[in-house]
Amino acid sequence: DQQVKQNSPSLSVQEGRISILNCDYTNSMFDYFLWYKKYPAEGPTFLISISSIKDKNEDGRFTVFLNKSAKHLSLHIVPSQPGDSAVYFCAASRRDAGNMLTFGGGTRLMVKP
């Protein structure tokens, strides 16, 4: 039973438009959420994160929104650029459970020029 789910395996967006990647979780004990970006033949790299005490965190073109009541978070990329084309993983952690990360299945984002 996956505790973190990314229901869209892929997303295609035009350059300059907004990309919205979604993530749902089932475990209400998760208290920290992270997004990782992965290019082919490379390991994931950290992108942005949010604590459960916040509902929004912004870093340049990237914003993560957290809706705790809906157990849902989203990553917004504005404006999208071709270099953003990658697989994006949502991950969650619980500080009372060894700080391990639980990952979603990933969403492949394709930004068309």
Added chain:
Amino acid sequence: NAGVTQTPKFRVLKTGQSMTLLCAQDMNHEYMYWYRQDPGMGLRLIHYSVGEGTTAKGEVPDGYNVSRLKKQNFLLGLESAAPSQTSVYFCASSFPGPPSSYNEQFFGPGTRLTVL
């Protein structure tokens, strides 16, 4: 700094063979992790270590063993490989404490393993 490196990059095994994947980090990180990535499943934690000489089980530990004899190295062993262990394996490392924007896990480039 090389960051996190993994050896080998690719490997093909026959069912029943054994092998060891090597992970090395030069960032003086206390924590190290082994994940596997399967299509649609994201990354799942196999084993992890919070310091030299210590290891612990993750979400999917069966069929794997690990050792952390030196702080900078974390070895993942498959004693008797099975086709279900065909996957991409990622090693990661971090400083102690919960993951955050100040304490991210740094990942290696991965090892693609095929078991026939």
